[in-house]
Amino acid sequence: MRDVLSLPFDQYQRxxxxxxxxxxxxVEQQPFHILDVGGRTALLRxxxxxxxxxxVDLEPSSEHALVLGDGSRLPFKDGTFDIVTGFDTLEHVPPPHRAAFVTECARVSHGWVFLAGPYQAPEVDEAEELLxxxxxxxLGTRHRYLAEHxxxxxxxxxxxEATLEGLGGEVASFGHGxxxxxxxxxxxELYMDEDPGLRPIxxxxFRFYNRTLYASDHAQPVYRHVVVAALGGAPLPxxxxxxxxxxxPPGxxxxxxxxxxxxIAFDRDKDVRQVELDRLAAVIEGLEGDLAGHRARLADRTSDLTEHEAALVSTRAELATARKDHAAEQGAxxxxxxxxxxxxxxxxxxxxxxxxxxxEVRAASEAELREHAQALADLRQLETELRAVALETSAGARAIEAELGAAREECAGMGRHIEHLDGVVGELRATLRNRADNLKRAFGKRPEL
Structure with missing residues (x-):
């Protein structure tokens, strides 16, 4: 919650x-349900x-419990609220809708209506024109809300007041400012608000005025009145x-x-300061140009750094993988x-x-070799002896071969003789079979004895 004493004096007043x-x-600290018409800033809270x-307001804001609506056609049932308020709102309502606005405020309230703001008077009009x-x-500016006024x-x-009285209200007005x-x-206020350097002052x-001068600042003529209507027999403040x-207060x-x-002195020196301010603005513009260049280079360096960091992360990951693979390979x-x-x-x-x-094998092999050499010598001796025997037996073999040739001739002749005898025997066998058959037929025809 903000410190209300720091609000601009004109807001604090109302x-x-x-x-x-x-x-x-x-009564007895009872809480009220209040509708603030045109109160999107929620300062009343x-x-x-x-x-x-x-x-309720025609324009939206970030405040909670804000209903978008027109004060001359309020979207609430009769008597919904204990109190309906409007702060410097009615003067922004087009004149043809003002009576409806006041009537609607009274309709949705079952207790009181408070309508604060500037009301028409020659001296008030003159003060606003001067402002x-x-x-x-x-300042070379145009104030939106004053322009609407x-x-x-x-x-x-x-x-x-007449409208509220006609709706059955008991009415009173309280002036201030x-x-x-x-x-x-x-x-x-508006002069200091135009210069950022003066805003803290x-x-x-404002805090000084709100704390020390507000309570006494209602000597006539005043800028603002609060019109209060008590409805349904409610008491008037x-x-x-x-x-x-x-x-x-004194002083x-x-x-x-x-x-x-x-x-006034500050404003008198403003032209001198403006020259210096213009010079400083040019310096600031140059510095901002340089800063923009530095920021662009910084952005490039940052981008490069980001890429390098990404590459470093990737390289570290690859190195970790390579180390792991190397360790496994080294282990293998x-x-x-x-x-x-x-x-x-x-x-x-x-x-x-x-x-x-x-x-051992070599020794054994050498021993076997010596034995084989001896055996070879013996074989060669035997071969010599066999050749001699072969020569001796060659002549005998030729004689035996001659004898074998004669025997073969003789065997061949005997074979031919045997073949002849086989033919004779075959003929004799055929003759015997014929005779046997004849005998069988002859005996077969005789009568039994």
Whole structure:
């Protein structure tokens, strides 16, 4: 929750007065359900934190419980709220809709209506015209809300009071904001708001006014009135005790005067300062150009750094993978090396054993070779002897061969003789079979004895 004393004096005036008047009608600290028409800023909640405040406005804001709606056609049932308020709102309503606006505020309230704002009076119109002229000539600006005041014309307080009375309300009005002081302070406020360097001073000044001058700042003529209507027999606030006597505390107006003189001196030196400000603006523009270049280079370096960091991360990941693979490969190689060393040791042992066996085999082989050489010599001797025997037997073999040839001839002749005999025997066998057959036929024809 913000410190309401730091609000601009013109805002503090309207909300402080209404909040204090509501305090007069409160019974035993009872909380009210309040509808603030045109209150999208929700400032009333800062002054009445214990009450439930619903907002309705044509324009949206980020505040909760804000209903978008038209004050001349409120989207609520009759008597929904204890209190309906409007702060500097009616003057922004087009004149043809103002009576409907006031009527609608009374319709949705079953207790009170508070309509705060500037109402039409020649001196009020003149003060606003002077403020518009000051803004145009001194600051070269146009104030949106003041322009609407001038375009629509300020509402008639008498008409508003008559409308509320016609709806059965008991009506009273409470004025605040001495008009001469309001015009002076508004010029000072808007002048300080235009210069960022003066805004902290303005906030301190607002705090000074709100704390020391607000309560007494209602000497006639005034800029703003709060029109209050009590409906359905509800009690009207009296206003007693809400404000001090309309006389500023001793010495307080002197502070305002000194503040005004300081602002006049500040404004008188403004042209001199403007030259320096223009020079500084040019320097700042150059520096901003340089800064933009540096930022662009920084963005490039940052982009390069991001790419390098990504590459580094990737390289580190690849290195970790390579280290892992290398460790696995090294482990496998060391295992293979141990296996090879074991195999080599076995091979050396086998080689030593084979060398021993080879020596033994060689000795045995040499002994066998000597035996084979002796056997070969014996065979060669035998071969010589056999050749001699072969020569001796060759002649006998030829004689035997001749005898075998004669025997073969003789055997051949005997074979021919045997074939002849076989033919004779065959003929004899055939003759015997014929005779046997004849005998069988002869015996077969005889009668039995």
């Amino acid at each position: 909300y402080r007065l209404v909040a204090d008047l509501i305090g007069q009608i409160r 800062e002054f009445l934190p214990k009450d439930r405040v619903t907002l 518009v002229e000051f803004l145009a000539q001194k 001038r375009a629509n014309g300020l509402p008639s307080r008498a008409d508003v 001495n008009l001469e002081r309001w015009l002076t302070l508004m010029c000072m 303005a906030e301190r000044f 009296t206003g007693k005790g809400t404000l001090a006597a309309p006389v500023a 307080m107006l002197k502070v305002v005067t000194e503040m005004g003189l300081e602002l 190689l060391e295992s293979d090396l141990r296996e090879h060393m074991r195999s080599l040791a076995e091979a050396h042992a086998l080689a030593a054993k084979a060398a021993c066996e080879h020596a």
